[in-house]
Amino acid sequence: MTAETGAAPPALEVEGLRFRYPDGTPALDGVDLVVAPGERVALLGPNGAGKTTLSLHTNGLLRAESGTVRVVGVELDQATLREIRRRVGFVFQDAEDQLFMSRVRDDVAFGPANHGLRGAELDARVDAALAALDVTHLADRAPHHLSGGEQRRVAIATVLALRPDVLVLDEPTAGLDPASRRDLIGVLQGLDVAQLVVTHDLALVLELCPRTVLMDGGVVVAEGPSRELLADAALLAAHRLESPPGLAPAPRG
Amino acid sequence: MGAGHTHPLHVHEHSRTHHLPAHVKVVATLTTAGLVATAPRDDVIAFAGAAVVLAAVARASRVPGRFLVSRLAVTAPFLIAALLLPFVASGPRVDVVGVPLAVEGLWGALGLVSRTLLGATASLLLVATTEVPALLRGLERLRVPPVLTQIAATMLRYLEVIVGEVGRQRRAMTARGYDPRWLWQLGPLTAGLGVLFVRAYERGERVHAAMLARGFTGRMPVLVAERPATAADWAVAMAVPGLVAVARTVGAVVGGAEAWA
Numbered sequence: 324m325t326a327e328t329g330a331a332p333p334a335l336e337v338e339g340l341r342f343r344y345p346d347g348t349p350a351l352d353g354v355d356l357v358v359a360p361g362e363r364v365a366l367l368g369p370n371g372a373g374k375t376t377l378s379l380h381t382n383g384l385l386r387a388e389s390g391t392v393r394v395v396g397v398e399l400d401q402a403t404l405r406e407i408r409r410r411v412g413f414v415f416q417d418a419e420d421q422l423f424m425s426r427v428r429d430d431v432a433f434g435p436a437n438h439g440l441r442g443a444e445l446d447a448r449v450d451a452a453l454a455a456l457d458v459t460h461l462a463d464r465a466p467h468h469l470s471g472g473e474q475r476r477v478a479i480a481t482v483l484a485l486r487p488d489v490l491v492l493d494e495p496t497a498g499l500d501p502a503s504r505r506d507l508i509g510v511l512q513g514l515d516v517a518q519l520v521v522t523h524d525l526a527l528v529l530e531l532c533p534r535t536v537l538m539d540g541g542v543v544v545a546e547g548p549s550r551e552l553l554a555d556a557a558l559l560a561a562h563r564l565e566s567p568p569g570l571a572p573a574p575r576g
Numbered sequence: 577m578g579a580g581h582t583h584p585l586h587v588h589e590h591s592r593t594h595h596l597p598a599h600v601k602v603v604a605t606l607t608t609a610g611l612v613a614t615a616p617r618d619d620v621i622a623f624a625g626a627a628v629v630l631a632a633v634a635r636a637s638r639v640p641g642r643f644l645v646s647r648l649a650v651t652a653p654f655l656i657a658a659l660l661l662p663f664v665a666s667g668p669r670v671d672v673v674g675v676p677l678a679v680e681g682l683w684g685a686l687g688l689v690s691r692t693l694l695g696a697t698a699s700l701l702l703v704a705t706t707e708v709p710a711l712l713r714g715l716e717r718l719r720v721p722p723v724l725t726q727i728a729a730t731m732l733r734y735l736e737v738i739v740g741e742v743g744r745q746r747r748a749m750t751a752r753g754y755d756p757r758w759l760w761q762l763g764p765l766t767a768g769l770g771v772l773f774v775r776a777y778e779r780g781e782r783v784h785a786a787m788l789a790r791g792f793t794g795r796m797p798v799l800v801a802e803r804p805a806t807a808a809d810w811a812v813a814m815a816v817p818g819l820v821a822v823a824r825t826v827g828a829v830v831g832g833a834e835a836w837a
Binding site for chain 1: 707708709779782783785786787788789790791792793797798799
């Protein structure tokens with residue numbers, strides 16, 4: 324499960340990314356990360372590790388001091404910003420930040436319409452995204468009247484409608500009840516798109532992401548198959564994380 | 577409400593008014609408000625005429641009277657100022673149940689109260705029957721510079737954000753036993769205003785970032801096919817300021833109420 328498979332460029336490629344917040348706090352100190360086409364990668368780390376900062380760089384919401392972000396081979400710069408934003412579907416942690424139109428359908432249409440789709444083509448795109456997230460029945464509802472789980476799925480539909488090459492999800496299961504969480508995992512597993520999942524939900528990582536990247540202090544401190552990495556109790560403890568119950572202390576064969 | 581609820585001033589219905597193209601409604605509303613605002617302060621025929629016309633529009637649009645009255649509360653500061661006029665204005669006075677009131681002040685109050693209430697009602701009817709995106713698109717169709725419609729769009733979005741934050745803050749306070757019922761108990765709520773501003777600002781920033789992430793370039797995309805305004809649309813909408821204009825003409829011919837006295 325590495326990126327060096329054939330000619331297809333990685334869905335997402337981050338190289339030597341450095342970033343400091345305006346007050347001087349260093350947040351990213353040379354981060355390298357690769358997500359292959361169709362691959363699902365978990366981005367783990369304690370609070371303040373730089374996970375969200377990194378994810379905000381993937382579609383140019385933050386701009387690095389140095390280093391590059393490439394999406395399917397296209398390097399992020401001022402000229403490609405718009406294209407990158409279409410190719411990277413960014414799902415915010417708080418779905419209420421993402422949903423602002425008066426109807427679910429309009430919210431899902433917002434992205435593709437910004438990119439020039441109109442009429443029947445736009446409708447088809449919206450219908451497909453709603454169906455993929457199993458929220459077709461919510462199309463005419465007001466987003467702020469939906470439950471947390473419904474909002475989360477609609478939020479994902481709003482970026483899926485852009486047909487992104489990679490989905491970046493910030494804490495997708497935070498605040499969801501077990502059934503909503505289960506539904507969401509099922510939906511994410513069914514999507515044929517590369518995913519970078521920023522999370523603290525280690526059980527989610529085991530189910531959804533074969534590979535894990537562990538960040539702390541603005542750098543990548545470990546990466547590897549999720550089962551092995553999450554079974555390394557010492558490594559996790561050193562970075563303020565805990566092995567999920569049933570996996571520690573030793574990896575199962 | 578429920579599904580169609582869009583903003584706090586919108587009344588979800590399917591009347592002829594609701595389905596008129598937004599820019600037509602904007603023109604009709606501005607004309608009506610202009611006619612009312614420029615009427616002489618004692619032109620009671622024009623004011624009464626406009627009141628009747630607007631009441632008819634409200635009825636035809638199925639906007640409940642109670643809704644209008646409660647939303648008109650925002651004009652209270654102007655109304656209170658107007659009602660003070662008869663007490664503070666100088667000049668000849670008349671006795672009204674033993675209280676000497678300035679004649680000038682009474683006419684001034686009549687003009688101010690009428691213009692405020694009628695103008696506000698016209699605007700309320702516009703927003704009650706028009707969803708925000710349609711309203712903004714309507715303004716764009718009227719060649720209002722995009723920078724202005726963007727400011728309006730941003731204001732509306734932040735307004736909802738702030739209303740939401742106020743609700744959350746209020747709940748957090750109520751949960752810890754704070755239950756303001758009177759004006760002088762508002763201290764903690766106003767102390768929270770600074771925090772509220774910062775939180776609303778940050779939330780607004782996140783919403784904006786989410787819009788940028790989906791390719792927002794400053795113009796709201798056209799999501800629903802807009803039908804062009806027909807001659808019938810214009811005729812229906814402009815009948816409102818038309819009737820107000822008729823009332824003003826009658827008022828001008830008959831003369832203002834000041835002359836009757």
